[in-house]
Amino acid sequence: MKGLAKLARGEGHMDIIDIPEPTPPAGWVKMEIKVAGICGSDLHIYHDDIDFIMKPPCVAGHEFSGVVAEVGEGVTNCKVGDHVVCEPSIEICGECLYCRTGNYNMCPERKSIGFYAHGTFTNYMIMPAYRVHHISETLPFEQAALIEPLACVCHGVLERVHIRPTDTVLVSGPGPIGLLTMQVAKSCGATVYVSGTGRDAERLALAKELGADEVFDVNACDIQKEIYARTHGLGVDVLLEASGFPGAINSALTLVRRQGQFLLIGLPSKPFEVDFSRLAYREINATGCLSSRWETWEMAIHLVESGKVNVEKLVSHRYSIADWKEAFERFDSKDCLKILLYPLPMED
Numbered sequence: 001m002k003g004l005a006k007l008a009r010g011e012g013h014m015d016i017i018d019i020p021e022p023t024p025p026a027g028w029v030k031m032e033i034k035v036a037g038i039c040g041s042d043l044h045i046y047h048d049d050i051d052f053i054m055k056p057p058c059v060a061g062h063e064f065s066g067v068v069a070e071v072g073e074g075v076t077n078c079k080v081g082d083h084v085v086c087e088p089s090i091e092i093c094g095e096c097l098y099c100r101t102g103n104y105n106m107c108p109e110r111k112s113i114g115f116y117a118h119g120t121f122t123n124y125m126i127m128p129a130y131r132v133h134h135i136s137e138t139l140p141f142e143q144a145a146l147i148e149p150l151a152c153v154c155h156g157v158l159e160r161v162h163i164r165p166t167d168t169v170l171v172s173g174p175g176p177i178g179l180l181t182m183q184v185a186k187s188c189g190a191t192v193y194v195s196g197t198g199r200d201a202e203r204l205a206l207a208k209e210l211g212a213d214e215v216f217d218v219n220a221c222d223i224q225k226e227i228y229a230r231t232h233g234l235g236v237d238v239l240l241e242a243s244g245f246p247g248a249i250n251s252a253l254t255l256v257r258r259q260g261q262f263l264l265i266g267l268p269s270k271p272f273e274v275d276f277s278r279l280a281y282r283e284i285n286a287t288g289c290l291s292s293r294w295e296t297w298e299m300a301i302h303l304v305e306s307g308k309v310n311v312e313k314l315v316s317h318r319y320s321i322a323d324w325k326e327a328f329e330r331f332d333s334k335d336c337l338k339i340l341l342y343p344l345p346m347e348d
Helices: 040-047 147-160 176-187 198-209 223-230 246-252 277-282 294-305 321-333
Strands: 002-006 014-018 028-037 063-071 083-086 089-091 124-128 132-134 168-172 191-196 214-217 236-241 256-264 285-288 315-320 338-342
Touching (some): 014 321, 063 124, 132 294, 147 176, 147 294, 168 176, 168 246, 176 236, 191 198, 191 223, 198 214, 236 246, 315 321
Parallel strands (some): 191 214, 236 256, 256 285, 315 338
Antiparallel strands (some): 002 014, 028 063, 028 124, 028 338, 083 132
8 A cells, every 4th residue: 555654854755655554463453544634743744843753764644534444352442344533642651650640642752653653644554442532423534534633622722721611712823723722712611712814814714603702813903902902901811822933922922811821732843032021920821732632532522523613614625645745735835724635545
């Protein structure tokens, strides 16, 4: 079978290669990949500017939905034909503080598919059975493919900060992650605003359609004036920064009320300067989030299957893996929302 792989470290070095069809060992599950999503970290893999453990040559991709095709000896939680999604953490140490407390996303030895082991941009993949999550057979595979990024958002919004129904929340950045973030914050009962730039007009309109209470084009208004006018001069209770842009992050810290909460969800592509004195002077509780945990996957599945989060409207483009270059270029240009990839046909 064929897969889209990172062949060597450095800029680029990605291409479609032949890889053997895997067989699951004891305790593992083999899954047929129906559809896979492109994540921002896949672009970072292409440009080789992400601080993850990588082991090329390695098939990229970690967002997908599929069907169990084969189970290894001793597997009891899955059977052939089950509709599933799967966590990307393929290896953890199991001994550190974070593993022992269920926070294995922080394990220093954590390794993930798409970086260290063959990922989802192919036909079949194997994973430990305990990383598999079941989904309803009525849930379309395209929608299920977005559960992985939603699980990451759930970890940040529902575990790293605390949002109350009386809170005012600002989501900075209306990309796919920002639009998921907005919907999860809305599920907490909060009043949620979304901000973006002039080039985000369509995304901001979609944010309003998906439930945002109000949206702001920061190029067309004084965002600080607008936010303070709506919060009695205080600033928002919670700011969820989903763009990853240094300017937006620094601006965001001026929009949080004293003793408010700030969460960095979007990953900056490189280090940048930030005025941390604002955290002290305003006693802002600032934190970040990375990846997901078992519980947040179950949260994400529930939010999608219950209709509380709409992922269908986030899919803007679909490509065969054969056209991966065009898909990556479009993703890099930001002229899209969520891009899905479909496996190449298996050769006879």
